Each structure stands twice: as C-alpha cells, then as structure tokens.
Amino acid sequence: MRPDDPFDDAVTARAVIAADGTLARWSEGARLLLGHTAEEVVGRPAADLLADPADMPRPPENARWSGSLALRHRGGDTVTVWVLAHRRQPEDGGPGDWLAVTPLEVTEHALPDDPLVRTAVFQSPCATMVFDERLRLRGLNDAMADLLGLPADHLRGLKPTDIGGRPQHSELEEHMRRVLRTGRPHDMQTYMKATGEDRPHAWLARLAPLTDGSGRARGVCVTAHDFTEQFRARERLQLVNEASIRIGTTLDVTRTAQELAEVCVPALADFVSVDLLEPEEPGGDPSGPLTTPVSLRRVAHHSLTPGSPESIAEAGEVVVYPAAAPHADSLIAGHSVVASVESGDLDPWLAVDEARARQIREFGVHSMLSVPLQARGTTLGVAAFTRFRRPDFFTHDDVLLAEEVTARAAVCIDNARRYSRERETTLTLQRSLLPRTLPRTAAVEAATRYLPAARSGVGGDWFDVIPLSGMRVAMVVGDVVGQGIQASATMGRLRTAVRTLADIDLAPDELLAHLDDLVQHLSHEWGSDTSPSEVGATCLYAVYDPVSRRCTLARAGHLPPVLIPPGGPARQLDLPSGPPLGTGGLPFESAEFELPENTVLAFYTDGLVTAPARDMEVGQALLREALSNASGSLDETCDRVLHTLLVSGGPPDDVALLLTRTHGLPSSQVATWDIPADPALVAPVRKQVLDQLADWALTEASFTAELVVSELVTNAIRYGAPPIRLRLIHDASTLICEVSDTNHTAPHLRRAKTWDEGGRGLLLVAQLTQRWGSRHTAEGKTIWAEMTVVDEM
Numbered sequence: 001m002r003p004d005d006p007f008d009d010a011v012t013a014r015a016v017i018a019a020d021g022t023l024a025r026w027s028e029g030a031r032l033l034l035g036h037t038a039e040e041v042v043g044r045p046a047a048d049l050l051a052d053p054a055d056m057p058r059p060p061e062n063a064r065w066s067g068s069l070a071l072r073h074r075g076g077d078t079v080t081v082w083v084l085a086h087r088r089q090p091e092d093g094g095p096g097d098w099l100a101v102t103p104l105e106v107t108e109h110a111l112p113d114d115p116l117v118r119t120a121v122f123q124s125p126c127a128t129m130v131f132d133e134r135l136r137l138r139g140l141n142d143a144m145a146d147l148l149g150l151p152a153d154h155l156r157g158l159k160p161t162d163i164g165g166r167p168q169h170s171e172l173e174e175h176m177r178r179v180l181r182t183g184r185p186h187d188m189q190t191y192m193k194a195t196g197e198d199r200p201h202a203w204l205a206r207l208a209p210l211t212d213g214s215g216r217a218r219g220v221c222v223t224a225h226d227f228t229e230q231f232r233a234r235e236r237l238q239l240v241n242e243a244s245i246r247i248g249t250t251l252d253v254t255r256t257a258q259e260l261a262e263v264c265v266p267a268l269a270d271f272v273s274v275d276l277l278e279p280e281e282p283g284g285d286p287s288g289p290l291t292t293p294v295s296l297r298r299v300a301h302h303s304l305t306p307g308s309p310e311s312i313a314e315a316g317e318v319v320v321y322p323a324a325a326p327h328a329d330s331l332i333a334g335h336s337v338v339a340s341v342e343s344g345d346l347d348p349w350l351a352v353d354e355a356r357a358r359q360i361r362e363f364g365v366h367s368m369l370s371v372p373l374q375a376r377g378t379t380l381g382v383a384a385f386t387r388f389r390r391p392d393f394f395t396h397d398d399v400l401l402a403e404e405v406t407a408r409a410a411v412c413i414d415n416a417r418r419y420s421r422e423r424e425t426t427l428t429l430q431r432s433l434l435p436r437t438l439p440r441t442a443a444v445e446a447a448t449r450y451l452p453a454a455r456s457g458v459g460g461d462w463f464d465v466i467p468l469s470g471m472r473v474a475m476v477v478g479d480v481v482g483q484g485i486q487a488s489a490t491m492g493r494l495r496t497a498v499r500t501l502a503d504i505d506l507a508p509d510e511l512l513a514h515l516d517d518l519v520q521h522l523s524h525e526w527g528s529d530t531s532p533s534e535v536g537a538t539c540l541y542a543v544y545d546p547v548s549r550r551c552t553l554a555r556a557g558h559l560p561p562v563l564i565p566p567g568g569p570a571r572q573l574d575l576p577s578g579p580p581l582g583t584g585g586l587p588f589e590s591a592e593f594e595l596p597e598n599t600v601l602a603f604y605t606d607g608l609v610t611a612p613a614r615d616m617e618v619g620q621a622l623l624r625e626a627l628s629n630a631s632g633s634l635d636e637t638c639d640r641v642l643h644t645l646l647v648s649g650g651p652p653d654d655v656a657l658l659l660t661r662t663h664g665l666p667s668s669q670v671a672t673w674d675i676p677a678d679p680a681l682v683a684p685v686r687k688q689v690l691d692q693l694a695d696w697a698l699t700e701a702s703f704t705a706e707l708v709v710s711e712l713v714t715n716a717i718r719y720g721a722p723p724i725r726l727r728l729i730h731d732a733s734t735l736i737c738e739v740s741d742t743n744h745t746a747p748h749l750r751r752a753k754t755w756d757e758g759g760r761g762l763l764l765v766a767q768l769t770q771r772w773g774s775r776h777t778a779e780g781k782t783i784w785a786e787m788t789v790v791d792e793m
Contacts, residue, residue, distance in 0.1 A: 011136065012157055013081075013102045017046045019095035029104050033081065035074030046100075051078045063087035063165070066150055082154040088165040099165060103136075103157030127224040130210065135159050135176055138219065147194050147224060168192055172205065176220045179207045183217050191231070199392055202231030236401045239267045243405045248412030251419040254299055254315075260383060260409035261302035268402060269369070269385035271310045273301040275319055275327065276373070276381035276413070290332050292323035296381055304389060310363050312355050324348035327382045330370035334379065336403055338394050340367040367393045371406045375414035383409070426485050427452055433492035438465045442731045443473040443546040444660040447634035449642060451655040453483070453607070459654035460487035460537070461605045462495050466502045469775055469784045470738060471546050471665060471729055474502045477603040477658050478539035478558065490522060494537060494581075505775030508541045508554035509588040512578065515539060516556065519582035536582040540603055544595070546665040547729065551601070554590040556581045559609070559620075562602040562627055563593075570602075570624040599662045600630045600637075607653030608645055619645060634659045669696075669731065675724040675739075677717050685726065686710055696730050701789045704768050705735060708785050711765050712739040715747065721780070735789045742780035 007014055007025065013033040016025035023046050026038040034049065047053045051070040064086040071079050085100040127147050129140035136157050145152040148163065160169045160176070168190045175186050188205040204225040209217040247259045257274040264272045275296035298313045313319045321328040326349070330337040339345035341360065346368070350357035359365070369385040383406050387394070394402075438446045446465050453459060460480025468474055476498050480490045497518050501511045523535040538558035544551040553561070553573070557580030564570045576589035595601075602623070609619030626644040630637045638657055646655070671692045675685060689709050693702050709726065716724045720741030729736040747762055765772055765785050772785040 011104055011134075012159075012162060013104055014162070015046070015100045017085075017098040017100060019097060021045055021047065023049075024097060033102070033104060034071055034079060040074075048072075057085075066154070082151075084150065084154070084158070084163065086163075086165040099162070101158060101162040103154070129222050130219055131160075131176060131222065132219045133180060133217075135173055135220075137163070144224065149194075166192065172222070175205075175207055176222070179209050179220050180217050183209050183211070183215075185209065201226050202228045232397070235267065236397065239263070239401060240404055242267075243408050247405075247409050248415070251416045253413055253416045253420065256409060256412045256416050257300035258302065260406070261300050264385060264402070264405060265302045266304050266390075268398065268405070269387055270389045271301070271303040271305075271308065271386040273311060273384045273386075274299050274373075274381065274409075275384070277379065278318075279417075290379065292321070292328050292332065294321045294328045294331055295319070296321065296327070299381070310359060310365070310386065310388070312359055322349065322352055324352060326368055326370040327384055330372050331379060331382050334372060334374070336369060336371045336399050338367070338369050338399060340393055342366065342393075364388045366391075369394045369399060369402055371399075371402050373406060373410040373413060375407075375410040378414070380410055380413055380417075422485075423452075426488055429485060429488045429492075433488060433495060434462055435464055439467050441465070441467050441471075441473045442663060442665065442734075443471055443544055444475070444662050445634065446475075446658065446660045447638050448659070449638045449655070449657045451607075451642070451646070451651055453651060453653050459483045459607075460491035461607065461654040461656035462491045463603065463656045463658040464495060464498065465658070465660070466499055468502060468505060468543065469773060469786075470736060470782075471731060471734075473544055473546075475542045475544070475601070475603060475658065475660055476502075476539065477605060477656055478537055479605045479607075479654070479656070481536040490535060490537070493522065494518070494539070498539075498541070503773075505773075507590060508543060508552055509590040511541055512539060512554050512556045512581070512588040516579075516581045516584060516588075520584050523582055536580050538580050542601070542603075544660075544662055546663060547670055548594075549596070549662070549664040550592055550594050551662070552590050552592045554578060554588050556588060557583075559604065559606055561604075562624055563595075564600040564602070564627050564630045565596055566598045566631070570627040570630070572620065572624070595662045597662070597664050598631075600627070600634070601660050601662070602627055602630075602641075603658040603660075605654065605656045607651050607655040608641070608657060610653065611645075611647050612652060630659070630661075634661060665729065665731070669729065671728045673726045675713055675716070675726050677722045677724060679714065679717050682710060682713055682717070685713055689726075689728065692728060698730070698735060698789050701735055701787060704787060705737065708737050708765050708768060708787070709739075711762070712737060712783050712785065715739075715762070716741045716783070719743065719745075719747070730789075733788055733790070735787045736784060737787070738782050738784045740777065740780065740782040744776065744780055746774045746776070746781055747783060 007027055010028045010032055012027070013029040014025070014027040015023055015030050018024040022043055023041050026036070026041050031037055041049070047056045049071050050056055051072050055070065057065055057067065066084045067082070068080055069083050071081060073079050081102045083100050083102050085098050087096055088099055089096045127141065127143035129144045130138045132138050136159060137155050139156065140152050142152070148155070150163070155163060160172045163169065172188060175188050179186050185206065185208045188207065189202070190205070191200050191202050193200045204227045206223045206225065208221045210219040210221050212218050243263050246263050248256055249259065250256065253276070257276070261272040261274055276299050278295070278297055296319050298315055298317050298319050300315060301308050301311045303310055326337045326339045346360070350360065365386055365388040367387050371383045371385070373380040373383060385394070385402055434450060438448065444465070448463055450461065450463070460482065461478070463477045466474040466476070478491070478494060480487045480494065494515065497515060498511070501514055506514065519535055519537055538556055540553065540555040540558040540561065542551055542553040542561070553575055555575050556578045560573045560575045562570050563573050573593070575591050578588045579586040604623070606616070609623055610616050611619065622645050623641065626641045627637065638659055641657060673685060673688060686706050686709060690702050690706060693699060693705055713724070713726060716739045721743040723742065725740045727738040727740070729738070769785040769787050774781055774783045
C-alpha cells in the first residue's frame with residue numbers, strides 16, 4: 001500500500017470485502033485494531049475474523065449495515081467494535097464490494113466543549129455536521145443524525161465516503177477540499193433518498209469554512225436543507241417555459257400534439273397521449289353535445305419506453321372511450337380527472353376494456369390524469385398523462401401544471417386547425433384560378449409545377465400558356481406580393497387581365513404597361529380613403545412565333561428566364577429588368593431572340609431559388625445546373641429541378657415553374673403571296689390558293705378556304721392600304737388564313753340591312769371558321785381566320 005493512500009491511515013480501521021465474501025483490502029488502522037497484517041488476511045474469508053462466524057451479518061437490501069461485532073484479535077482476545085458497512089458500486093457495472101469502517105480516534109470533548117462543533121451548532125439552524133482539516137467528522141447534531149439514520153457517537157472520525165458509498169458522498173468530499181483550499185463557501189445540490197424515505201428529495205448542502213482567529217480554515221461546516229418544494233416549483237416553471245418554446249412551432253395539428261406529448265415526458269408523466277374529436281368537416285371545429293361512448297382520433301403519443309408499447313392505438317386510429325373511462329369523464333365534465341389503480345377509480349373502466357386492463361397490469365400503471373383540450377369555449381379533445389415508472393401519484397400541483405401546459409397546447413392546436421381551414425380555402429381558390437391543364441399547341445410543349453408555401457399562407461404565384469393567332473403562343477409567369485386570399489384573388493384578376501390583353505395581340509411591353517395600370521387601380525380600390533394599399537406584382541410575358549422561330553420577351557421586376565439550347569449549357573437570358581407592376585410612370589422594354597428547334601425556356605418565381613440559408617445567386621446557379629440536361633421529358637426535368645432546389649419540409653414561399661420546348665413550323669407549311677390592290681386580280685389569287693391546298697392534300701377545305709380568302713382579300717383591297725399580303729399556315733388540323741395591310745383601322749362585324757349591297761363579308765367569315773380576329777402590327781394590321789381541316793394524306 002502507498003503511504004499517502006487515504007484508505008491506508010491509522011485513524012480509521014477500514015476493510016474491503018469482495019462480492020464473494022473474501023477480504024480484498026486491509027488498512028493500517030485495521031492492523032492496529034486487530035493486529036493482523038494485510039498479507040495475513042487479504043484473500044481470506046471475512047467471516048474468519050469474527051469471534052463467532054455464525055454472527056456474520058447478511059447483506060442488507062438497502063446497501064448499508066451498522067452494528068456491533070465481536071472480532072478476533074491476532075493475540076487471541078475478542079474485540080467488540082461498532083462497524084458501519086455500505087455497498088460500493090463500481091463504474092464498470094460489476095458486482096461491487098463492501099467497505100467496512102470503524103473509527104479509532106474519538107475526540108475527548110463532548111459536543112458542547114469542542115470549539116469547532118460549538119461554533120457550528122450556534123451558526124447552523126438545521127441539520128449540521130462538522131469536519132476537520134482531514135475531512136473527518138468531528139460532530140453532528142441530532143437533526144443530521146436522524147437524516148443519516150446512524151448514531152452520532154459512532155460516526156466521529158469518519159469521512160463522508162466512509163459514511164456512504166453513493167457518488168454524492170465522493171462529490172461532497174471534493175467540494176469540502178475546495179472549501180478548505182479556497183476559504184470560500186460552496187453550495188451543492190443533489191436529488192436522492194434519505195434513510196428511511198420511500199421517495200427521493202431535493203437537497204441543498206451548504207458548505208462553509210470554519211476559521212480560526214488568523215483566518216485560516218480549520219474545518220468545514222455542512223448543513224443540509226430539504227428544498228424539494230422549491231426544486232419542484234422550479235421544475236414546474238421550467239416545464240411551462242419549455243412548453244411555451246417547444247409547443248406550437250408549426251401550424252400543423254399533428255406536430256403540435258406530438259410536441260405536447262414530448263414536452264411532458266418525463267417531466268410530468270411516463271406516457272402521454274393526445275386524442276382529438278373529429279370535426280364534421282376538415283379543419284372545422286367539433287360540434288354537438290358530447291355523449292358516451294366518446295370516439296376520438298389518436299393524434300400523438302410519447303413514452304419513456306421506445307416505441308410507446310403502452311399505447312393500445314396507433315397514431316391516426318379511432319379510440320372509443322366508454323362512460324367509465326377518465327378520458328370520457330373529463331371531456332363531458334369539462335375539467336381534469338385524476339384516477340388511480342389503488343383507489344379503485346379505474347376498476348369500472350378496466351372491467352369493460354380487457355385490452356386496457358391487460359396493458360395496465362403489464363406495465364404497472366398506477367395513476368392517470370385526463371385533461372380536456374379547450375380553446376375559445378370549444379372542447380377539442382383530451383390529453384391523458386400516465387405514470388408507471390414514477391412511484392408518486394399526481395398531486396394538486398401536477399394537475400395545475402398539466403392544465404396550464406395543455407391550455408397552451410390547445411390554443412396552438414386551435415390555431416393550427418383554423419389555419420388549416422383557411423389555407424385549404426385559399427388553396428381551393430388558387431387552384432380554381434390556375435390553369436387545370438395547359439393547351440396543346442404546335443409551337444411549344446410545356447410542363448409545369450406549382451407548390452404552395454409549406455408554413456406560411458398561400459401566395460399569388462401563377463403561370464399560363466395562351467394560344468395566339470398565327471400559331472403563336474404566349475407564355476407568362478407572375479408573382480403577387482403578399483399571401484392569403486387577397487393575394488390569390490389579385491392573382492386571379494391579373495391572370496384574367498393577361499388573357500384578355502393577349503387576345504388583342506398586344507406586344508409584351510405594351511401588355512405589361514396595361515397590366516401596370518390595372519395594379520395601380522387595384523391598389524386604390526383596396527386601399528383606404530386616405531392612402532392606397534400596397535398591391536404589387538412581378539410578371540414575365542413572352543410570345544413565341546413558330547414560323548419565324550423568334551421569341552419576344554418583357555419583364556416587370558421578375559426574374560429572367562433560363563434558356564437551354566439543344567446540346568448547350570443553360571444560361572440566363574439578359575432582359576431589361578423593368579419596374580414591378582404597380583410602380584407606375586416607368587416604361588417597359590422588350591427583347592427578341594431567335595430560338596433553334598427544341599430550345600427549352602424555364603420560367604419560374606423567386607420561391608424556387610430562394611431559401612433561408614441560401615443566397616438567390618446560389619439558387620440560380622443550382623437551377624442552371626439542374627436544367628443543363630433538359631433533352632429528355634419536361635416532366636422529369638421539372639421533378640429534378642424541384643428535388644435539387646427545394647429544402648426538406650417544403651418551400652418557404654410559393655413556387656411556380658413553367659418549362660417549354662419550342663418547335664418551329666417548316667417553310668413547306670407556310671405559303672405567302674403579295675396581292676396587288678386591284679379587285680380584278682382576286683380570281684387568280686383564289687386559283688393560287690386552291691393549287692396550294694391541293695399540294696397540302698386539303699381539297700375538302702377548298703370551298704370554305706376559297707370563300708374566306710376571297711372575302712378577306714377583297715376587304716383589304718377595298719378598305720385597306722397597300723402593300724397587301726396573304727399568308728396561309730397549315731398545321732396538322734388547322735388552316736390559318738392571314739391578310740395584312742398597312743391601314744391601322746381594324747374591321748368589325750355589323751348587321752347589314754336588307755337592301756345593303758355589302759357588310760356581310762366578315763359575318764360570313766365568322767360563320768364559316770372556328771375563330772377569327774385582327775391584330776395590330778408595326779406596319780398596320782392583320783386579319784386572320786382559323787379553320788379546322790382534315791389531312792387527306
């Protein structure tokens with residue numbers, strides 16, 4: 001043994017007894033007491049040291065034993081001493097051993113005569129003990145002796161680790177050494193059972209140095225305070241604070257209920273379940289009086305045991321509670337109900353619910369607390385708190401704490417339900433305002449994706465593909481500022497306005513100018529009498545002509561599109577930015593690009609490329625990377641883009657994505673003639689048209705086409721201005737006839753009187769074709785008419 005080993009001193013006799021009953025260690029104090037050296041006794045049965053081996057005490061259940069023993073001295077005499085033994089549990093989880101101690105040095109002074117002890121007695125009003133510089137107990141009062149459950153006279157001279165083998169005793173010694181070294185007091189808190197207690201208490205040990213006249217620390221005074229009530233009050237306050245932080249982090253009913261269960265385990269119960277009443281309609285409130293049996297849907301539960309085996313229902317299942325169940329009682333009564341197995345309160349319920357009775361017996365459930373979830377005067381469901389591992393029953397303070405936490409959760413659940421209802425209403429409105437399907441056109445093939453914001457309100461993102469005259473097609477994407485129903489309604493009005501303006505074939509920059517005026521009018525319309533409301537939007541409008549394969553684009557504060565040429569890398573188009581809609585007074589500019597066959601254009605809103613922890617530039621780079629290989633299906637490309645850019649949990653803002661792949665019209669499907677301004681030459685023009693239709697195998701449409709061409713060309717010669725041009729465009733099922741001139745006056749239908757010689761041409765054209773119209777051009781106007789044809793080839 002080492003001379004400086006604290007175990008091997010001559011003041012206290014110590015012996016360590018292994019789990020098999022043999023002596024493992026023997027101190028110098030033990031040699032002085034009985035005369036045996038360590039070499040003589042270590043490894044031998046401890047019972048050999050007893051004067052009568054039959055007096056060997058049995059290991060106690062509480063891991064401590066004290067009493068008088070008659071021991072054999074090496075010289076043959078019998079020595080009767082008081083022995084304190086306690087079990088020590090090693091950190092590696094082994095069988096452990098026993099430490100037996102008896103003090104050899106006992107102070108000659110009684111408690112009132114020792115100056116250190118006398119100082120401690122006068123200064124400490126509670127359970128007190130005094131240790132000297134060697135951390136040996138010099139004295140303790142009756143209150144401390146009662147807490148230890150040991151006689152005070154036999155404890156003098158022992159260290160804390162001699163008195164008990166718990167980790168708290170070693171920790172106490174370390175703190176006492178620090179107090180002696182620094183001369184400053186120290187507080188130590190612990191949670192443990194005192195001797196004779198059936199449940200642990202919270203203890204505060206206050207360590208104060210005892211100094212002499214020179215200020216030198218000569219000992220340590222230790223006073224113990226039971227502050228269980230303060231500790232539990234602090235725990236309750238901490239739970240309430242934690243509940244306010246952790247419950248209601250999302251506007252999701254299921255997640256909010258799960259947060260309630262997780263917060264209360266294990267702080268308040270060992271198992272918590274949350275069951276909600278079913279509303280008559282999704283997102284609505286439960287209605288009607290409650291009667292037993294009560295049917296609820298299990299929304300969440302949480303347990304100390306992984307997998308929550310205590311629950312007889314999985315999340316999402318319907319649970320039926322009879323009249324005897326505490327859940328039903330608390331729901332109908334409208335207040336908390338506490339029930340326990342010991343009191344017999346659960347017997348009527350368990351008698352009719354065999355599965356529940358089996359679970360309670362298997363897991364040792366002893367008490368339950370049911371608290372109704374109530375908000376805005378409406379009962380939403382019930383939260384059930386169950387204890388089986390904690391031995392104590394629910395107290396009045398526990399009930400108050402559960403009610404406060406549950407009330408907070410009920411408000412959050414109610415908010416989540418109301419939000420779900422409003423969100424579903426807004427989503428329904430928005431889906432009704434967005435295009436259900438995209439039109440099939442020869443100019444482009446398209447694919448779209450729309451995702452509402454995951455957590456915030458629904459916004460006003462929209463997209464559209466609009467067929468125009470002359471096989472052209474308009475593509476639009478926009479984003480209304482704000483969220484909720486007003487943003488969706490504004491989006492619907494703007495989409496309708498874009499379609500209306502597109503029908504009159506305005507250039508992209510002119511269309512945005514008209515749309516800007518509309519947004520300003522909406523701001524004043526929805527604003528107060530004194531100031532307009534803030535209604536704003538961004539928009540990108542593009543028109544693609546498959547005949548010329550040119551695309552004209554203009555944007556109002558919107559992000560520019562991404563262009564992916566066939567076989568080339570994705571790049572962002574350089575477009576004039578233009579002010580957002582609603583600014584007023586600023587012009588919009590268009591840009592025109594020639595697009596090769598199979599060029600892909602990507603239109604999107606900012607929700608796709610923005611994220612809380614990501615710059616927009618990074619998002620746009622990720623978008624270009626995801627679009628680099630867009631030669632396959634556009635739907636697959638859309639899915640790849642969303643998978644690459646969207647974070648888990650859904651987008652923080654609305655996302656609209658529109659992908660289009662352009663197709664050009666072969667020159668063989670377009671025929672153009674310059675028409676002289678002479679009515680006598682209309683007949684040769686009709687002949688040329690009939691020949692062209694024969695080449696296209698459209699002879700069945702010859703009569704109608706000849707009549708339409710004759711009327712439109714005659715009107716252009718009579719009322720228009722040269723030069724006049726006729727163009728025929730043939731697609732698989734459509735024949736388009738266009739006549740252009742330099743007169744900006746657009747024709748219109750009128751009712752011809754009986755004796756009028758003219759005025760029936762356009763009416764005849766309107767009756768013979770599927771649709772007709774006119775559009776302004778930079779040179780004048782174009783009158784067009786579309787006919788459905790059947791290819792004879």
